[in-house]
Amino acid sequence: MARQGHNGALWALGKLLTNFPKFAPQAFVLAEDSLLSENAQVREQAVGIIVKLRKVKEAEAALVKSVETFADEFTLSALREASITILPRLEKLKNRFKPEGAEYQDIERTIHALEEKQQTLIAEAA
Numbered sequence: 001m002a003r004q005g006h007n008g009a010l011w012a013l014g015k016l017l018t019n020f021p022k023f024a025p026q027a028f029v030l031a032e033d034s035l036l037s038e039n040a041q042v043r044e045q046a047v048g049i050i051v052k053l054r055k056v057k058e059a060e061a062a063l064v065k066s067v068e069t070f071a072d073e074f075t076l077s078a079l080r081e082a083s084i085t086i087l088p089r090l091e092k093l094k095n096r097f098k099p100e101g102a103e104y105q106d107i108e109r110t111i112h113a114l115e116e117k118q119q120t121l122i123a124e125a126a
Contacts, residue, residue: 010045080113
């Protein structure tokens with residue numbers, strides 16, 4: 001049922017992970033597969049599972065593709081934990097929106113968070 005993109009199934013799967021972490025690999029695959037659902041609630045549940053599993057970096061290609069398609073704030077928020085390699089794609093995506101728009105602002109906040117992460121990594125390496 002979750003593979004078909006049912007919001008309730010993904011919600012239940014997310015709750016199940018609390019007590020049965022052995023289902024994490026299957027949950028990750030289902031969540032990643034659901035990131036391009038037409039249903040925003042399904043995408044939000046999928047992002048929630050990926051964040052809960054602490055697998056943002058592993059799913060960042062799918063998360064970026066999702067945000068390029070839908071520009072959801074919850075996906076952009078999750079991408080603040082991604083690697084800095086996605087910065088060029090986010091910069092390109094930002095240019096599709098007007099600066100006063102919510103999508104532009106959400107993308108800008110994610111870019112800022114990743115740039116801060118990059119500066120921290122540089123400082124720690126020095």
